[in-house]
Amino acid sequence: MxxxxxxxxxxxxxxxxxxxLIGSSLARAAKKAGAADKVVAIDASADVRARVEALGIxxxxxxxxxxxxxNADFIILCVPVMANAAIAAAMAPNLARGxxxxxxxxxxxxxVKDVGPHLRPDIHFVPAHPVAGTExxxxxxxxxxxxxxxxxxxxxxxxxxxxxxxxxxxxxxxIGANVEVMTPEHHxxxxxxxxxxxxxxxxxxxxxxxxxxxxxxxxxxxxxxxxFRDFTRIAASDPTMWRxxxxxxxxxxxxxxxxxxxxxxxxxRAIRWGDGEALFNLxxxxxxxxxxxxxxxxxxxxPNFGRTPEPLK
Amino acid sequence: MxxxxxxxxxxxxxxxxxxxLIGSSLARAAKKAGAADKVVAIDASADVRARVEALGIxxxxxxxxxxxxxNADFIILCVPVMANAAIAAAMAPNLARGxxxxxxxxxxxxxVKDVGPHLRPDIHFVPAHPVAGTExxxxxxxxxxxxxxxxxxxxxxxxxxxxxxxxxxxxxxxIGANVEVMTPEHHxxxxxxxxxxxxxxxxxxxxxxxxxxxxxxxxxxxxxxxxFRDFTRIAASDPTMWRxxxxxxxxxxxxxxxxxxxxxxxxxRAIRWGDGEALFNLxxxxxxxxxxxxxxxxxxxxPNFGRTPEPLK
Numbered sequence: 001m002x003x004x005x006x007x008x009x010x011x012x013x014x015x016x017x018x019x020x021l022i023g024s025s026l027a028r029a030a031k032k033a034g035a036a037d038k039v040v041a042i043d044a045s046a047d048v049r050a051r052v053e054a055l056g057i058x059x060x061x062x063x064x065x066x067x068x069x070x071n072a073d074f075i076i077l078c079v080p081v082m083a084n085a086a087i088a089a090a091m092a093p094n095l096a097r098g099x100x101x102x103x104x105x106x107x108x109x110x111x112v113k114d115v116g117p118h119l120r121p122d123i124h125f126v127p128a129h130p131v132a133g134t135e136x137x138x139x140x141x142x143x144x145x146x147x148x149x150x151x152x153x154x155x156x157x158x159x160x161x162x163x164x165x166x167x168x169x170x171x172x173x174x175i176g177a178n179v180e181v182m183t184p185e186h187h188x189x190x191x192x193x194x195x196x197x198x199x200x201x202x203x204x205x206x207x208x209x210x211x212x213x214x215x216x217x218x219x220x221x222x223x224x225x226x227x228f229r230d231f232t233r234i235a236a237s238d239p240t241m242w243r244x245x246x247x248x249x250x251x252x253x254x255x256x257x258x259x260x261x262x263x264x265x266x267x268x269r270a271i272r273w274g275d276g277e278a279l280f281n282l283x284x285x286x287x288x289x290x291x292x293x294x295x296x297x298x299x300x301x302x303p304n305f306g307r308t309p310e311p312l313k
Numbered sequence: 314m315x316x317x318x319x320x321x322x323x324x325x326x327x328x329x330x331x332x333x334l335i336g337s338s339l340a341r342a343a344k345k346a347g348a349a350d351k352v353v354a355i356d357a358s359a360d361v362r363a364r365v366e367a368l369g370i371x372x373x374x375x376x377x378x379x380x381x382x383x384n385a386d387f388i389i390l391c392v393p394v395m396a397n398a399a400i401a402a403a404m405a406p407n408l409a410r411g412x413x414x415x416x417x418x419x420x421x422x423x424x425v426k427d428v429g430p431h432l433r434p435d436i437h438f439v440p441a442h443p444v445a446g447t448e449x450x451x452x453x454x455x456x457x458x459x460x461x462x463x464x465x466x467x468x469x470x471x472x473x474x475x476x477x478x479x480x481x482x483x484x485x486x487x488i489g490a491n492v493e494v495m496t497p498e499h500h501x502x503x504x505x506x507x508x509x510x511x512x513x514x515x516x517x518x519x520x521x522x523x524x525x526x527x528x529x530x531x532x533x534x535x536x537x538x539x540x541f542r543d544f545t546r547i548a549a550s551d552p553t554m555w556r557x558x559x560x561x562x563x564x565x566x567x568x569x570x571x572x573x574x575x576x577x578x579x580x581x582r583a584i585r586w587g588d589g590e591a592l593f594n595l596x597x598x599x600x601x602x603x604x605x606x607x608x609x610x611x612x613x614x615x616p617n618f619g620r621t622p623e624p625l626k
Binding site for chain 1: 444445489538561577603
């Protein structure tokens, strides 16, 4: 199925485990797009459950994963990746025959390893990762449009039922996403450079700036419009989720970080030796990449991300 | 004078040298706020002069800096910092008695060193740096509101006439900026961490991602919403301007980069050894910094910098 074709039969009962930013956005989007008849929200936190009830974004709300997945034909795990194994073990005995299990984790190798072994042969397992989000967390931060024109990457293990993969693809397309299929290994490498290392260096520069003695924190904050404030957005992302990403995608992150460090050492040397040409050449080359991202519809062309200037009185 | 008080007497003739993003924004802002009676635009590029004429943002337009500054009571150099010395030498003989010379460079130590010696004792020299901008360049990219609620840092050398500093402060306040005064040395250290090193690592990660073999450039672009695209904004800034920044603020940039690298090595080690607690602690601490920047009015609170999601059809 390609995008634009009519949606395949919706799922009759979608169980979402974990109603944070992504899970609660999925609940909203699935209802709005008619991609699921019923949405069951499962969350271990009473506070989160209360918010989900108040927001009215699910048909049923429960704290018990084992009973919550009963009769569901589609189950999506939306928790920090290291929490997947325990949830898979708890829900496995109660999964309906032929149900499809998926997730939204930012690391896919570990999900295949942690969840796969718990599932019976009649259960279809199609891991997924929507490359979308904001720096905010929790059920109140979610919104139905989060996945529109973003990419959802599916990483079905070898031998996965093709029809199950198609239904998951169709679900993501129904809520506005573009879908690509790749191996978990390749996914983890691609995301290490497009997402994980960028987060790591953003967290790092914000930490470095906070620890200065010669420059006060007040100065860092005041003069952040010089570039620093851009980094604070992704450095405000969910700490548990990101801890788990770095612990589970260690090899690819360390490999990509090694390249980043090599390149940075070369730049550092160019500065020390006053090699203006090397600097100018890099700075010219990088401009074109942003242009391509904007042309591909993955970024706004508005200056400053479209932050609106205040009026001049 | 503090903000909100009536504006001091406007300058009668403001000469702006270099009509890029900043210079052209200053021309627009000065006219709009009534901070100068006449604006003279001076630019060596015929293309830029033609655009400035077409945009109608200056009262006079010339390519000749020596004649352009005649009778101006306020001259602002808005060129890459390494171009300042030659311009200062060219204009110096024609400066009106008692004129105030300023600039907008991102590095202040070199401006004091490069421009100061060319100026006669009767000329007042008040270097300035508005911490504001976008990733776009050229006269078409400018707008009058660019400096509203941003900080302009003044670094008058010791012995500068207090009244001249006050007039420059009053000018920036009239066009919406907040003003702070500090030494050039402290400025260069503060900006190294809040602006120069952030730009350097943004340029670097974009370069690293562009050079991958295992991950195609198409994949980097497609999946850039995972964090990478944020970095491409400042990595799309003007190459000449930024080359000059790194060549002229070498010591402070290398010092801050050293700290960044130390901290990154510690993070790298935490990942290698699976120290989730160290990661979690840093990722929690950095969240608070963004909050402060938003509370100080230097950043939007809207998720994803306010990038608007497309509708879910």
